[in-house]
Amino acid sequence: THFGFETVAEALKEQKVRGVFSSVASSYDTMNDLMSMGIHRLWKDHFVRNLNPGRNPLTSAPYEQKGWNILDIAGGTGDIAFRMLDHASTINHDAHTKVTVADINPDMLAEGRKRALETPYARSPRLQFIEANAEKLDMIPDSSIDLYTVAFGIRNFTHKEEAIREAYRVLKPGGVFAVLEFSKVNNGLFDAVYKRWSFSAIPLIGQLVAGDRDSYQYLVESIERFPSQTEFRDMIKDAGFLVPGQGWEDLTGGIAAIHKGVKP
Template sequence: MSETVSFGYEEVAAEEKAGKVGAIFSNVARKYDIMNDAMSAGMHRVWKDDFVRRVKPRAGEQILDMAGGTGDIAFRMEAKGAIVTVSDINQDMLDVGIERAMERGIDTLVWSRQNAEELSFPDRHFDAYTIAFGIRNVTHIDKALAEAHRVLKYGGRFFCLEFSTTQWPGFKEVYDAYSHKLVPKLGKMIAGDADSYRYLIESIRRFPPMPEFEGMIRAAGFKHTKVEPILGGLVAIHSGWKV
């Protein structure tokens, strides 16, 4: 029997997941940032600002922003003088990011279509690797983490911003009700697509808890790993170093 993996609350053949996820992001690419504002009441902007402050991008550094699609993280790091390669498996998401960069007059970013599990970059190439709200959509998270470790220089740092499960009593139940019942309706109203947003919420629920994901980062070879929960773990910043 072929290997199965989670696709929201479904189990699908591993070789099918990338295509299914790709179709979802192609569907939502043009409305992705509008929906992020609607779903998080604009808080995703604060989380991304905080995330980039943790990364501490410096002028001249080579940084790979994986699953960087629409450029939100890359624009913030480019403003600090970093040399950013924006990669995503989905060309529609990259096309939106390229258009946004042109509107901002930013021409220093490198755009590269990549599969996080099989990067084409050489070993020990980047000073930092970032991935924001993308790793839960990867078919084999362990392979993506191994690739992140491979392409980082010694002394390089890994940073991941991802949804998790809040531990705050009361808030968890309220958020679960909001996300499962209202987010698909927002998706239908704003993006004309309830099913894609239903998957995005389900994928959050299937993502490993914070301690388990930190263990996966360590298993990939990273040292000095750290988890910084936001809103009790609704969102978390994970980090590690290649030493």
């Protein structure tokens, strides 16, 4: 605003998000498993299987020439990246697809690098980690990416529209923008149960397991504030993407959803 309030608020939000993820980095897996009762793993598996990285887009045959250039934004711990590389290698027999994991938080990246040591990709040119803000990807050239993914990251961004615009810029024509994020539960009764669970149990689990109630309180609130499926689909459309079908797929009754857009 004129008085700079907005900038101060935004800086505070960025700082807060940074603090939250620095504090949850080491307990991140345990907490995700506890909070989602392990379901986040199934959602991530489905997300990756459905995107089918490494598939030859024209023939559905194994893509052997140069693979896909994938950018996994807010991918700190490498969860999506490792699945992408495993899928490309084992399902599509593609040894060329590569993933760049970008995250704003060095602690999450450190956790990802550590976990990469237990995969076949630790020293491979197919996997790299970079520190970057999704809203300003200056180091990524225009029209250079085949698939841009962001899993459980975009709701934390201060300027979501800017991040979507950056996604559009870096994707090649025909490239896919794919988002896995918490969303809105579409059944009233289920929603009531889910809200009870998330607002009471999740901060409590955070306190008991990670000794950090506030960060988990923030996570629950950020889920509540995130746009609905249709609002988010419209944000993707407004950035210029073509949106296939209704634009999203609900997972577990809308607790999470996958949104997709294709750059024309």
